[in-house]
Amino acid sequence: MTEAAAAVAWRLGADRVESARDRQHAATLGLTPINDVPALGFYIERDDDGLVLRHAADPAGTGLRCALADTTELADRQAGGRRSPLARAFGLHRHAPMRVLDTTAGLARDAATLASLGCDVTAIERQPALYALIEDATQRIHATPEQRPVWWSHWQWPVHADAADWLSADAGQKAFDAIYIDPMFASPRRKSAPQKALAWLAELAGTDEDAPALLEIARAHARRRVVVKQHARAEPMAPPDLQIRGRAIRFDIYLTPRA
Numbered sequence: 001m002t003e004a005a006a007a008v009a010w011r012l013g014a015d016r017v018e019s020a021r022d023r024q025h026a027a028t029l030g031l032t033p034i035n036d037v038p039a040l041g042f043y044i045e046r047d048d049d050g051l052v053l054r055h056a057a058d059p060a061g062t063g064l065r066c067a068l069a070d071t072t073e074l075a076d077r078q079a080g081g082r083r084s085p086l087a088r089a090f091g092l093h094r095h096a097p098m099r100v101l102d103t104t105a106g107l108a109r110d111a112a113t114l115a116s117l118g119c120d121v122t123a124i125e126r127q128p129a130l131y132a133l134i135e136d137a138t139q140r141i142h143a144t145p146e147q148r149p150v151w152w153s154h155w156q157w158p159v160h161a162d163a164a165d166w167l168s169a170d171a172g173q174k175a176f177d178a179i180y181i182d183p184m185f186a187s188p189r190r191k192s193a194p195q196k197a198l199a200w201l202a203e204l205a206g207t208d209e210d211a212p213a214l215l216e217i218a219r220a221h222a223r224r225r226v227v228v229k230q231h232a233r234a235e236p237m238a239p240p241d242l243q244i245r246g247r248a249i250r251f252d253i254y255l256t257p258r259a
C-alpha cells in the first residue's frame with residue numbers, strides 16, 4: 001500500500017548467459033523484460049558485478065546496488081561498530097547480538113550492517129526490483145565461498161513479501177528478538193537535497209503510509225523490541241519507550257512485554 005510507487009523494467013543483456021534465467025525471474029517478480037534503455041523511469045540490468053538499478057535519465061551513471069555488493073560502503077558502516085546509533089538502538093553495545101527481522105530492507109544497508117555486527121538477519125522487501133537486487137547479491141556471495149565475509153553465516157535468505165502479511169501468516173514459526181522498520185516517509189522540511197539513494201528509493205517505493213499498521217503487528221511479534229528509524233524531526237508513530245538520536249535520524253524503540 002505505498003503511494004506513488006514507480007514501475008520498474010528489467011533490461012536483459014542479449015549477450016549474457018544469464019538472460020534466459022533472468023527473463024523467467026523477471027516474469028516471476030512481475031517486472032517487464034525490455035531490451036533497450038527505456039525512455040523514462042527505473043530499470044535493473046546485469047553487469048559483471050551483478051544486478052544494478054539504473055534510471056533512464058542517467059544510464060551511464062554508477063546506479064545503485066544492494067549493500068551486500070558494495071563492500072566499501074559496508075566496511076564504512078561496519079566501522080561505526082557497536083556504538084553507532086543503529087547498533088545502540090538494538091542494544092548491541094550492552095547485549096549479545098540477536099535474531100533480527102528487517103521488515104523494510106530497501107538496499108539492505110542497515111540489514112547488512114546488523115549482520116556484520118553479529119545479528120542473525122532476515123531481510124524482507126516488497127518492492128520487486130529492490131528484492132531482485134538483494135536476492136541476486138545473496139546468490140552471488142553464496143555461490144563464491146572464497147568471497148564470503150566472515151559474518152556471512154548471520155545473513156539469512158531474503159524474503160519477497162509484504163512484511164505485515166508475512167508476519168501475520170503462520171506467526172508461530174517466526175520468532176525474532178527484534179523487528180526493524182525503516183519506512184519511507186515524506187521528509188519534514190528538508191533543507192538540502194536528499195542523497196541519490198534516498199531520492200531513488202523514495203521515487204521507486206513511494207511513501208510507506210501503512211507503517212503505523214506494520215508497527216502494531218511488529219509489536220505483537222517481537223520478543224524483545226521493535227526499532228523504528230525516523231527523520232530526527234518526525235513525530236513518533238506511537239509513544240516510544242526509548243529513543244536514540246543521530247545527527248539527521250532518530251531511532252524510536254518499543255520494548256515488548258516479553259523484554
Ligand SMILES: C[S@@+](CC[C@H](N)C(=O)[O-])C[C@H]1O[C@@H](n2cnc3c(N)ncnc32)[C@H](O)[C@@H]1O
Nearest residue numbers: 104105106107108109110126127162163182205
Ligand atoms: C527507507 S527504505 C529502507 C532502507 C533500508 N533500511 C536500507 O538500509 O537500505 C524503505 C523500504 O521498505 C520497503 N517496505 C516498506 N514497507 C514494507 C512492508 N510492509 N513490507 C516489505 N517491505 C516494505 C519499501 O519498499 C522500501 O524499499
